[in-house]
Amino acid sequence: MRMKSAFDVWGNIALVKFNNEGSRTPTGADKKKFAEFLLKNNKSIKTILEKIGKFKGRLRKQTTKWIAGEKTKEVLYRENGCVFRFNIDDTYFSPRLSSERLEIARKIKKGDEVLVMFAGVGPYPIVIAKSSKAAAVYSNEINRKANKYAEKNIELNKLKGRVVLLQGDVKRVAKSLAEGSRPTPNFARVINSKSFPLPRSRSPTLKENTSIPKKFNVIVMPRPRLKDSFLKEAFSLSKKGTRIFYYDFCKDEEVPVILDKIRAEAKSARKKVKILSWKHAGEIAPYKFRIRIDLKIV
Numbered sequence: 001m002r003m004k005s006a007f008d009v010w011g012n013i014a015l016v017k018f019n020n021e022g023s024r025t026p027t028g029a030d031k032k033k034f035a036e037f038l039l040k041n042n043k044s045i046k047t048i049l050e051k052i053g054k055f056k057g058r059l060r061k062q063t064t065k066w067i068a069g070e071k072t073k074e075v076l077y078r079e080n081g082c083v084f085r086f087n088i089d090d091t092y093f094s095p096r097l098s099s100e101r102l103e104i105a106r107k108i109k110k111g112d113e114v115l116v117m118f119a120g121v122g123p124y125p126i127v128i129a130k131s132s133k134a135a136a137v138y139s140n141e142i143n144r145k146a147n148k149y150a151e152k153n154i155e156l157n158k159l160k161g162r163v164v165l166l167q168g169d170v171k172r173v174a175k176s177l178a179e180g181s182r183p184t185p186n187f188a189r190v191i192n193s194k195s196f197p198l199p200r201s202r203s204p205t206l207k208e209n210t211s212i213p214k215k216f217n218v219i220v221m222p223r224p225r226l227k228d229s230f231l232k233e234a235f236s237l238s239k240k241g242t243r244i245f246y247y248d249f250c251k252d253e254e255v256p257v258i259l260d261k262i263r264a265e266a267k268s269a270r271k272k273v274k275i276l277s278w279k280h281a282g283e284i285a286p287y288k289f290r291i292r293i294d295l296k297i298v
Contacts, residue, residue, distance in 0.1 A: 007038070010095055011077035012046045013088060014038050015064065035068035046070045049088065059143045060092035060120075060224050079123070080105075082130050084153050086121040091146040093121060097222070100281050100292070101127040104220060104245055108132035112217040115237060116140065117170050117230065122150035122163065124220055129162045138212060140166045140173055164212065174233035177214055215239040221246045231262060235269035235297075242297040244273075247281065251288050262295060274298045 007016040016035070018026045026034075035048035049064040056062070064073065077084045079098040086093055101124050108114060110133040116124045117140050125139040141147050147167045154163045166173050219234045219242060234244055248258050259275055266273040276294040283289050 008095055009042070009045060010075045010088065010093070011084075012044065012070075013073075013075050014042070014045045014048050015051050015088065016048060016067070017051045031067055039069050047072055049073065055092060055224075058224060058226060059146075062089065062092075064089055080127045080131060082123075082126050082153075083156050084121055084123060084126070084149075085156065086149045086153075087145065091121050091143060091149055092224075093123065096282055097123070102131060104128065105131035107243075107245075108134050108218060111135045113213045114138065114218040114220065115216040116220045116222075117234070118221065118223050119150065120146050122153045124222060125150075125163045126153055126157050126159060128220075129159050130157060134162075134218075136162055136164060138164045138166055138216070140168070140170050142167070142169050166212070170230060170233055174236050177212065178236040180214060215242065217242060219244045223247055225249050229261065229265060231265040232269060235266060235271045238271065238297045240297055243276075244295050244297070246293045246295065248291055248293065249284060249288065250291060255291065258291075258293065262293065272298050 006019070007014050009015075016031075016038075018031060018034075031050060038048055039045060047069040048067045050067050052063040052065055054062065066073075073088045075084070075086055075088055075093070077086075077093070077095065079095065080102045084093070104124065105128045108128055112132070112134045114125075114128055114134050114137045116128070116137065119125050119139040119141045120143070122139055125137040128134055129137045139150055141150065144167065147165055150165060154160060154165075214237070216237055216239075219238060221230065221234060221244065223230055223246075229246075229248075231246070234246070238244065246262065250258055255278060259278070262275070263273065274296045276296055278291055278293045281290045281292045
């Protein structure tokens, strides 16, 4: 079937983006016919949704429209030996970063305390915990709905005690940790506060006699496309030897500007950094990329 479109498969759901072909705009009947074709030829796909617009805002939400199949927007998705449930409209998730997540996990050393900012429903923390010998992985996310799914995903992947949820604005969370207002073994009472709001249920993810470190060995920053770099917060939670995996968006010729920005923010935070490497982590538009910069506090 010929139709100008692109689609991603998210487990049981195919998310389709239709494009105009010349002057012709696909009709509802065109879309329905294409959706039925996908369902017939992909037995694992149960639902077809149309992508409407782009991810928006700090919570990186998108809007989708049901076209065919089961009427659901809840995804059951598997990658790297892990399983994830999430609502495609209420939370951010990118299946295209599957190999990137595994690559990061393989860089984690035995005993590392890892912080993942902008963690969403938990793909980075869970893949890291599942595929490395990290001592613990801390998952920070501002979206309450994403945190509820992250809690479910921790249970689904049998990672209670290895992945710890830190819900809230990363600026507030970082400030509290840096100032020493960190959770004690009485985790639920301390976390369920203005600084660390969590769902009412007890956190199922912290081992007894465990406290959250003020500084981390590794900080992963799969940040959204926002003006703020959040490096100030990362540097406040780093120590000598901390490795930071920082994500940004740019054209190749703009990379030196971003590297200079990192050095300037490090200097402002009284940190000395060494840029280890940078790489493409996906193309988001013609000649514009998501890049990952690996750096180390020295």
